[in-house]
Amino acid sequence: MCKPKEEGGLGVREVRVVNLSLLAKWKWRLINGGNAFWKEVLVEKYGTSCVGLVVEEEYVWPAHTSRWWRDLVGLDESNWFNSELSRKVGNGENTSFWDVAWRGEFAFRYKYPRLFSLSNQKEACVGDLGVFNTTETNWLFSWRHPFFVWENELLMEFLEDLEGFRGSLEVDAWWWRLEDNGGFMVKSMYKKLEGLMLEECSISEEQRRVLTQIWKSSASAKVVAFSSKLLRDRIPTRFNLLHRQILPPESSVNCVL
Numbered sequence: 001m002c003k004p005k006e007e008g009g010l011g012v013r014e015v016r017v018v019n020l021s022l023l024a025k026w027k028w029r030l031i032n033g034g035n036a037f038w039k040e041v042l043v044e045k046y047g048t049s050c051v052g053l054v055v056e057e058e059y060v061w062p063a064h065t066s067r068w069w070r071d072l073v074g075l076d077e078s079n080w081f082n083s084e085l086s087r088k089v090g091n092g093e094n095t096s097f098w099d100v101a102w103r104g105e106f107a108f109r110y111k112y113p114r115l116f117s118l119s120n121q122k123e124a125c126v127g128d129l130g131v132f133n134t135t136e137t138n139w140l141f142s143w144r145h146p147f148f149v150w151e152n153e154l155l156m157e158f159l160e161d162l163e164g165f166r167g168s169l170e171v172d173a174w175w176w177r178l179e180d181n182g183g184f185m186v187k188s189m190y191k192k193l194e195g196l197m198l199e200e201c202s203i204s205e206e207q208r209r210v211l212t213q214i215w216k217s218s219a220s221a222k223v224v225a226f227s228s229k230l231l232r233d234r235i236p237t238r239f240n241l242l243h244r245q246i247l248p249p250e251s252s253v254n255c256v257l
Contacts (some may be wrong), residue, residue, distance in 0.1 A: 006212040008203055008232040010225075012203065013190070018199055021189040024081050027072055032174050042069075080196060081257040083190075084177045090170030092126030102126065105162050112158050114151065118144045132167030210230075 002017075003009025030051055042050050046061060046069070061073065067149065074203050075081060087102040089095050095102050098109040098116055109116040116122065120142040121129060131138040139162065178188035189213055199204075229235055241247040 002198060005215045006208050008207070008211055008228065008234075014049060014194070014198060017190055017193045019077065020193055021186045023071060023075055023190050025184060025186055027081060028174075028176070032184070038222055047240075053185070059095070080192065086172050086175045086177060088170075088175045088182070089126055089165075090168045090172050091131075092128075092130055092172065094172040095126045097124050097126050097129050098122055104163065106162075108118065108158070111161075112154065114154060115158055118147075120144060126172075130167060134166075137162070137165050137167060147151075203232075221237075 001010045001012045002014040003011075005011045029041075039051060046065070061069070065073075070255075073129075085094055087100055089102050098119070099107055104111070109122075123228075129139055129141060131140065139159075139209060162230045172180075175182040176184045176188070178192060179185050211228060212230070214224055217224055219227075226235075233240070238247065242249070
């Protein structure tokens, strides 16, 4: 029933997937700026870290956390939400240099743990370390001690990742990759989760084409639904009722009435 109509289903939304999609909208609202009163309440209750990309295993939350907050923190067990986010850095004033994945898929503290351990600027933002102009960006790093030879090679790789970055006067913001305008939409979240959580469709391309045309037909809904069931062999014939164990085995030889 929850499969799309073009795949032989009825297009009814799966409640569990809808719930996760709506919960993801709260997470988007939590991380995407704004000074709403409900965010201030969360900060007072759970600390300033709660308005970032919270991951369950990275934080220890108090025992009195609400059910809603526990669901929100444990939302991205398979990284399906965070994987669709990218950070658009403008002036760099609101983006952590080391803790946020703003250049590539991984944050620098995890990609270069050795350099992170040597940094004197672990809490700095991108705007604190970069001097931007129209042609290039100069980085002002401070390290605990001079680098060894092998650390210099690591530093060169690190600087290559930063090469080409140009700052701007725009405010930093999160970008939702599933939408062209970068804004979060429940519909695009549902489609992604639908592909991940619902069973894959086993129909052929020819069947998919015919089903699509059937549901576009001007015939009555009753006829369209019957035609779709017929094409997918979902009519409650005696054979199908036996196959699904709705009828007892002996009914195969006796009249079902």
